Amino acid sequence: MPDWLSAHPDIVTRIDTFLDVAAAVPDGGAHALGVNQVLVNEYKPGQGISPHEDGPAFRPLVATLSLGSHTVLDLHHYISPSTPSPPMIPTEGSVGRAIAAVPLGHVLLMPRSLFVLTGSAYTAHLHGIAERSADWVVRDESVQKDTVDADGAPPVVVANAGLLGDPKVQAAIQSDAGWTAERGTRVSLTFRHAEKVLKGGAFAMIGGRMQRT
Ligand SMILES: O=C(O)CCC(=O)C(=O)O
Ligand SMILES: [Fe+2]
Structure with a gap:
């Protein structure tokens, strides 16, 4: 991780400490998150990100800092294949699983806000940002x-x-x-913990980078 993420101010420590307090981690306990990776995304007005799960490669607790513009993040859910003629949107990462066309909910992410995604919102739902200006x-x-x-x-x-x-x-x-x-230009910093040992073996940490095996 570049130095600017942990100096003036130490954003990484502040986020880890904040999440430890929120999760009531006892003093000296292991961090609830333990940031070891920061993903930086830039969105120009009108750009978004299609519904996806961050998946099992990461601890199911992520924190996203929004900088620049606001945006609206959508939470989506899968629909059961047995539901008759469900409205769907095309799936990208989640092969064979239908995603409901109408999002389950929306969250307004303001500049300088921190959005925390965890629990079933992380493990059983998808998140995305509609392409809107x-x-x-x-x-x-x-x-x-x-x-x-x-x-x-x-x-x-x-x-x-x-x-x-x-x-x-x-x-x-x-x-x-x-x-x-x-919407203006938005830069999001997503603080995550990439697991080094992964169930299923679809990914492995190689030389500090995530690669498909
Ligand atoms: O920009 C955001 O707030 C979300 C980014 C995201 O979900 C991702 O890159 O996996
Ligand atoms: Fe994501």
Whole structure:
């Protein structure tokens, strides 16, 4: 990992300490996460990432720091193959498993916020970012029902509306018009723990890089 991730400020230690407090790890206990890898992604307005799982190569606790623009992250779920004629979206990484076309939920990721993905959200669901140049967030499904924005997208309800740090954004979401914002360039830093010994043997750590075996 480059020095700038652990100096002025020591982001890696701060994130590990924060997660230890959240997970009630006793003093001197092993870190809940133990960051040993940081993934940097850059998104230009209109760019996203298709629904995926980060998978078993990583500890099922990841923390993503958003810098630059906000974005909306979508959580998706698999649908049972026995469900009759389910609406689906094409699968990429998850061969043979159908993903519901309508996301299960949305999370508004503001600049300088930390998003923590763990539990069944990590192990049994997918996450992705829709390719949009703007986002429109409303307080509940009844607001602006059957309305779409200039790109044809309906407004979204976010699970973390009450947790946002900016009272102006909170107030706008509660208003009848909702909160809208153009996306700018966003850089995300995802702090993870890559497991060195992996069940199933699909991947191995070779020379510090993840490679398919
Ligand atoms: O940019 C983000 O917030 C998510 C990135 C992500 O899910 C990934 O790279 O696996
Ligand atoms: Fe991911």
